Amino acid sequence: MCPSEAGVEPRRGPTAYRPAQQRIIDAALVLFAEHGVNATSLQMIADAIGVTKAAVYHQFRSKDQIVLAVAEVVLAGLEAAVEAAEAEESRARAREVLISAMIELGVERRLMTRILQRDPVMLRFQNEHEPFRKIMERLNRILMGGSKGPEARVRAAMISAAIAGAVVHPLVEELDDEALRSQLLDLARKCFRPLQ
Amino acid sequence: MCPSEAGVEPRRGPTAYRPAQQRIIDAALVLFAEHGVNATSLQMIADAIGVTKAAVYHQFRSKDQIVLAVAEVVLAGLEAAVEAAEAEESRARAREVLISAMIELGVERRLMTRILQRDPVMLRFQNEHEPFRKIMERLNRILMGGSKGPEARVRAAMISAAIAGAVVHPLVEELDDEALRSQLLDLARKCFRPLQ
DNA sequence: GTCTATATGAAGATAGAC
DNA sequence: GTCTATCTTCATATAGAC
Numbered sequence: 001m002c003p004s005e006a007g008v009e010p011r012r013g014p015t016a017y018r019p020a021q022q023r024i025i026d027a028a029l030v031l032f033a034e035h036g037v038n039a040t041s042l043q044m045i046a047d048a049i050g051v052t053k054a055a056v057y058h059q060f061r062s063k064d065q066i067v068l069a070v071a072e073v074v075l076a077g078l079e080a081a082v083e084a085a086e087a088e089e090s091r092a093r094a095r096e097v098l099i100s101a102m103i104e105l106g107v108e109r110r111l112m113t114r115i116l117q118r119d120p121v122m123l124r125f126q127n128e129h130e131p132f133r134k135i136m137e138r139l140n141r142i143l144m145g146g147s148k149g150p151e152a153r154v155r156a157a158m159i160s161a162a163i164a165g166a167v168v169h170p171l172v173e174e175l176d177d178e179a180l181r182s183q184l185l186d187l188a189r190k191c192f193r194p195l196q
Numbered sequence: 197m198c199p200s201e202a203g204v205e206p207r208r209g210p211t212a213y214r215p216a217q218q219r220i221i222d223a224a225l226v227l228f229a230e231h232g233v234n235a236t237s238l239q240m241i242a243d244a245i246g247v248t249k250a251a252v253y254h255q256f257r258s259k260d261q262i263v264l265a266v267a268e269v270v271l272a273g274l275e276a277a278v279e280a281a282e283a284e285e286s287r288a289r290a291r292e293v294l295i296s297a298m299i300e301l302g303v304e305r306r307l308m309t310r311i312l313q314r315d316p317v318m319l320r321f322q323n324e325h326e327p328f329r330k331i332m333e334r335l336n337r338i339l340m341g342g343s344k345g346p347e348a349r350v351r352a353a354m355i356s357a358a359i360a361g362a363v364v365h366p367l368v369e370e371l372d373d374e375a376l377r378s379q380l381l382d383l384a385r386k387c388f389r390p391l392q
Numbered sequence: 393g394t395c396t397a398t399a400t401g402a403a404g405a406t407a408g409a410c
Numbered sequence: 411g412t413c414t415a416t417c418t419t420c421a422t423a424t425a426g427a428c
Contacts, residue, residue: 020411036316038234041403055412057405117361118314120232127366140367153367154379158387161361162354165313169353170323171336175346183350191354191387216393237421251394253423 017069021059023049025069033111037067037121071125074112075132077105082138091145098142099159099188106167107181114168159192213265217255219245221265229307233263233317267321270308271328273301278334287341294338295355295384302363303377310364355388 017025027048031040042063046053060066081101088094106113115122126132143156166172172180213221223244227236238259242249256262277297284290302309311318322328339352362368368376
């Protein structure tokens with residue numbers, strides 16, 4: 001669990017953000033999760049941090065750049081999880097590690113999970129942005145555990161949907177992170193491990 | 197399976213739509229699924245059926261009314277599934293019937309499923325629209341099978357997320373309805389029945 | 393039921409001062 | 411880094427003719 005925990009930290013690699021930019025990213029993340037990307041105007045973001053639209057434009061050239069920045073934060077977390085899983089030796093173990101990391105990630109950052117899987121803009125982004133697509137392919141490959149048929153596809157789809165969807169489900173909104181995490185880990189073990 | 201199959205038909209109860217309205221609803225459903233509700237303009241809907249915006253406004257007083265109409269179609273399907281399940285005598289059997297009906301519904305109407313669970317506007321709608329909330333409560337109650345604790349909550353969240361999320365997952369996009377349905381039914385049985 | 397034309401407002405974006 | 415002011419574009423919505 002150590003590698004995924006460490007990797008979950010939003011790493012600043014190629015792109016480091018200035019404090020003013022980071023404030024915008026943080027505010028955008030919350031608003032995107034609440035209203036969706038499309039329904040979040042620059043005005044709303046500006047209001048949330050108490051500046052004007054023009055000030056936001058001084059930090060990011062366009063709304064797309066803000067979406068990109070938010071997506072990169074999300075991407076970093078997933079990438080770390082996938083890399084931790086790929087470092088394992090057996091396919092079965094890689095799958096377990098990945099599922100655990102996905103649960104950690106999803107619980108710890110519910111807002112991001114919500115955006116990542118639900119927002120039409122983000123979903124389109126996942127299809128069109130090359131680095132993002134690569135990560136999702138690696139993630140799916142691990143979940144499918146070497147197979148490529150319909151059964152493996154549906155199984156992998158169910159697993160990621162179950163995890164990502166459960167953490168943002170209204171039914172668990174009031175559960176604290178610890179309770180949610182342990183229940184999910186437990187259920188995931190029962191549901192999905194025997195299938196391998 | 198007969199009751200759920202029969203019930204899945206979009207029933208026209210209190211609100212019957214004129215043909216011109218129905219064309220709008222059908223077009224809107226497709227566009228909402230593709231672009232999200234917010235990113236779908238009345239112009240796009242009008243273009244899709246080959247009329248002008250004004251003609252659309254003649255059928256629905258506002259965009260909200262169109263969203264409402266689309267939501268009602270979605271709601272009708274879910275309601276039928278819930279009612280079929282509630283007609284069962286044992287809780288375990290009700291849960292099985294509901295899960296099967298959810299899979300049928302989800303596979304048969306993937307577009308709707310996508311909108312229902314992913315769109316921020318629809319999600320808000322589910323929270324605020326009383327009839328919709330009631331249905332979701334009944335559905336969740338059946339899935340939780342009498343319990344109310346964290347474990348039951350997470351389990352129910354996982355089940356509905358797994359089904360609804362799997363049918364719209366990119367991994368299964370190319371599978372035909374029959375393959376997807378049978379795989380899902382099979383996996384759902386393996387994963388979720390023993391837990392009850 | 394559908395059209396043309398138009399009002400109104402909000403969103404993304406830029407220019408230039410402080 | 412932030413402001414005021416302004417531009418353009420597009421979306422919702424209405425009026426009134428055919």
